Amino acid sequence: MVNGRNVERRTILKAAGATAATLGMAATTGCGGDGGASADGTVTIRYAWWGAEDRAERIKKTIALFEKKYPKIKVKTDFQPYLDFWKKFNTQASGGNPPDVFQNAVGFLRKYDAKNVLLDLSEQAEAGNLRLDGFRAGLEKFGEIDGKLLGVPVGSNSMALVIDKPVYTRAGVKPEQGWTWDEFDAGMKKIRDKTGRAGDSGMYGVMYLYDLYLRQNGKAFFTEDGLGFTEADLTEWWTKAEKGVKEGVYADPKKVVQIKPKSALAGELAAGEFTWDNFTVRYSAEGKSEYALAPIPTTDGKKTGQYLGSLMLSASKRTQHPKEVAQFIDFMVHEPEVAKIMGYDRGVPATQAQYDAFKPTDPVNKAIAAYEESLVEAGVLEPITPHPSGADICESAFLRIAEELGLGKRSVDDAVKQFFTESKTALGT
Template sequence: MQRDRNVERRAILKVAGASLAVAGLGATATACGGDSGSGDGTVTIRYSWWGAEDRAERIKKSIALFEKKYPKIKVKTDFQPYTDFWKKFNTQASGGNPPDVFQNAVGFLRKYDARNVLLDLSAQVEAGNLSMDGFRAGLEKFGEIDGKLLGVPVGSNSMALVIDKHVYTKAGVKPEQGWTWDDYDAAMKKIRDKAGRAGDTGPYNVMYLYDLYLRQNGKAFFTEDGLGFAEADLKAWWAKAEKAVEEGLYADQKKVAQIKPKSAVSGEIAAGEFTWDNFTIRYTSEGKSEYGLAPIPTTDGKKTGQYLGSLMLSASKRTQHPKEVAQFINFMVHEPEVAEIMGYDRGVPATQAQYDAFKPTDPVNKAIAEYEQSLVDAGVLEPITPHPNGADVCEAAFLRIGEEVGLGKRPVDDAVKQFFTESKTALAT
């Protein structure tokens, strides 16, 4: 079973700003990393990722397949929980000895590229060691930054509204593709009045949802080099959320905090909340109701601003074995048997070959696959918003300050100024 990725995500964001400031990451890339190989031509590459034991077991089984196909390449593995992974990675990178290949996310691409850590894999594509063909819904472009291929997607996810289906049915609410924010607001009132529950956990600090809302209105959370919205925009967003809590449309944030790490939806405090679609397995394991995925509300009934996000595999610029690393990445994202082993542990498989190879039979994963296919069929998917150097620090600030607003610890005006102050500092470094 998947572990609670919302909890993992919060953990990494708490340390993102501090841990990524480790000195020395900009050291000149020289030949180090994996070992130099044995006398018989066998080489060893180091592969690191974050996750729990269940992910580790799946990955190790996938590596066994790889080593069978490539007997001259051995893979040494290492994994940690989110927080510990990045602490260790930063120590390794600052010491000039990062892993040859590692799990990565879009918020870190420009940051680590600026520190001369990431290998541009474009040359390996040209050499035929890595294929960027056969990816789903434009995911092949996900790891491209400033003309460089810095990451290769292994899975996909997108923002969704997770709902308690019984509560929505009781309130007579049926969300459909193309419903508007006005429809959503009306639904929150119906749920409160007819089902006696808050309609939503409260999207104060869900940065990626706010990004979609901005994109619907011709803006974006990030541009390539900074923030893509003004203080007045964020003030309106947080003020609306604050009013919704007062009216009982969004959940009491103190109650939400009290039951963490359990979700407010599975804890029967709220009828729904916005999150990544592949996180939804947690609700069935935590709660007693039946849960589903609903579409993102729109401003105009058409544009959701959505894109497919993804975990990625990146390579170290210091690796002595770029060819072997590329072959390993290629195998992990294209080999059908890997998909059969990994399932949806890292999201819906990024390539069509792996997507076709694994057909989930359980209701939760089937719903995730159907939801992402519905986005493709509806034609709402767009390219992801660029993430500048410092994006991870901005996200951490948005999460923390948004929680403070929700808990009544900081007034909206002060919160907005604090967020912009911290973000401008992070984006300027």
């Protein structure tokens, strides 16, 4: 999701792992939770997520509400930055001791299902402990893989083009639903020529944008068991990106790296940047301009290839408390008060009840809600591309190799070959 941006935004997701004390206790039981119930019937479940301190504070407030409603269920919490979370989670999963419930993303579902880590929540839904009604735009299907319910969405987002509105206005560029890539390219040149700024931060490593482009052309980044495009396809994409940098319509990657962690858009190196819609909050916080969400360019003026992405909650197959875990997930995705606390921290609320409960008053979050509503009304949303086991490794490779290409450390041909070599190993193809 990125283009030389900091890890926070490039991976779109930040993560949480378990504390040493919790790990030590869980290791003695060899399973999730506290290994059983206390004398009064109280059980303890472990909940892990990724994110910064502000997310942690919000989540702790929601847990307090949950424990008030379910006094016999106690929740032990762990959180860490994204990369640290997955390192620790891999260790926990390998040792048969993952958290009872944890934040997850679509790129990891098949991977951990194949490792026999994830609990199929369908049984709990059938038992009435987890409601699957009331979700927006078909999001209840987002965590279904091969007939199993492996995750339940807590929020949604979609790819967008975040723009510096005054710069676009000054250049006379008006992005509208259905505009084409040719119109986008022409707009980038107008911005460069009329404002002296690069039109976009560059598209070297925006894997999810490339996925949309492929979907617009009848392909996809992933199939259920591998990559859905060829070396020739990627060569064309990265050649265009490299040419855009040389022509000054995309920001110089070397300068983008120099101003990290600030983005190229907020740092005024570019007039726009492709990213997830709910990341817009960040630009307003770190930049001085007015930012807006613009539609994704199309190949034919109609098909954007877009879908709603989502963070979700998954459960461990080894948990001793599947009912309590299901009740916890149900509360977190349906309880209106949770939405009032979390806001759009993890995306736009996935259920209608939570969506209605939180009405943003600030311009940025209002724009995010309006953008997702416009996608639904325009009828452009499609089912998400399947992600095979190993997709997370492919995404990391795409990001890293694209940055090396942008910095001049690799040629296009070398970058393409390296990506396919690493991906084939990760996917076992």
